[in-house]
Amino acid sequence: MQHTGEHLQADPLGESPRVIGHYVGTEMGPLVVAIGGIHGNEPAGVTALEQLFDLLREEPLINPGFTFRGELLALRGNLAALRTGHRYIDTDLNRIWSPTRKRQATNSEDRELDGLLAAIAHALDEVPASELILLDLHTTTATGGVFAVTGDDRPSLLLAAELGVPVIKGMLSNLQGTTLGYFRGGDFDFQRPSRAVTFEAGSHTDPQSVDRALAATVSLLRAVGCVRPEDVNTHYDDTLRDAAAGAPPLLELVYVHRITAAERDSFVMRPGYENFQPVTAGTLLADDAGGPIAAPCDGYLLMPLYQAQGEEGFFIVATYPSPSGF
Ligand SMILES: [Zn+2]
Structure with a gap:
């Protein structure tokens, strides 16, 4: 199909409840795929895209x-x-993106x-795109701070930095099967460059x-040249x-507390923790059937889990030492 102009309704993709919208511009450029609600209890991204x-x-x-x-x-x-308001029905959708599953x-x-x-394949077939860019919109159970997570490659880090919020690197090597990893890892046969945030x-x-989420999506569309800075x-x-004020611009994942199947019913985060809250080694953060769980190292706490569903109890990140990390 040719680039004949913007179309919002005529596209067969627009008929599906999965599709919030499909906007095709008049000039050739990247395909930005923005996904909200990969977790069903996180509807903010869907509302922002609507x-x-x-x-x-x-x-x-x-x-x-x-x-x-x-x-x-x-x-x-x-x-x-999303219909039931749960994180997932059978398994975490943000842990099963794998070509071999x-x-x-x-x-x-x-x-x-x-x-x-x-x-996504349909959109790639329909219109030639110079690049594929994935934006995956989430929210956290904890309050206190917003951030971007990306791959450790320079193009993705630079794009994430354009959102103007702290950027976390080092996540991809520690979490298997994420949407982010799938699009960064080259698993999907895009036959074109790809970046993911x-x-x-x-x-x-x-x-x-x-x-x-709306502001971040528009910032990304500006950064990749879909819209001009003065538009939208x-x-x-x-x-x-x-929301980003006060946190370091670039941080690296240093620790993940994984919740095993045996601990699933007993893991409880201690109350009051927030994203980017500084912690020191030995700080008691949570409890499970095995007893208290302490921070193994200094750093900033990220995504402390205050909900029943989830594979990780908390993350610890630290300021990335290189000032030229971007
Ligand atoms: Zn999520």
Whole structure:
């Protein structure tokens, strides 16, 4: 299909409940795939992408010179889990992205993954794209700070830095089967360059998480040249900047507390911890059937788990030592 102009409704992809919107610009450029709700209890990213498509519909009316370079495909991640408000139905959709996984028709998340890959493949078939860029929008159970997670390659780090929030590196080698890893790892046969960024917009229930996810998505569209800096103003850049204030710009994962199947029912995070809260080695952070769990090292706490579902209890990150890390 040719690049004939913006189309929001005529696209067969637009008929699917998985597709929030599919915007095809007039100029060749990257395909940006933005996914909200990979975890069903994190609807803020979905709402932000719905609002973004409202803005894109309005933009040519208030800004006659508006053009869009490339293509934006916005998707709902875990449809079944979004309906029930749970993180997942059978298994964590953000841990099963693998070309070698044997998918089962009876597993809800295997079907979700097939649906996501089919939508992306369809968009890639339909319009030639110079590059594939994935933005995966999430929220956390804890409050206190927003951040981006990316691969350790320089192009992805530079793109994540454009969002203006702290960037966490080192996650991909420690978490298997993430959406981020799949798109960074070259597992998908894109036959074109790819970059991937995960954005954590704040707590699940904070209404400003929607504003921050929207601001981050527009920042990314600007950074990759889909829209010009002066177009599609969300007014939320300050919200994003305020939420990021005070945390180091680049950090590295130094520790993951994994919850084993045996500990699943007994793991309880101690109350009051927030993202980017400084901790020192020995600080008691959580308890399980084996007793108290202490921080094994100094650093900043990330994603302390205050919900029943989840594979990791908490993460510890530290300021990345190289000032030229970007
Ligand atoms: Zn999530």
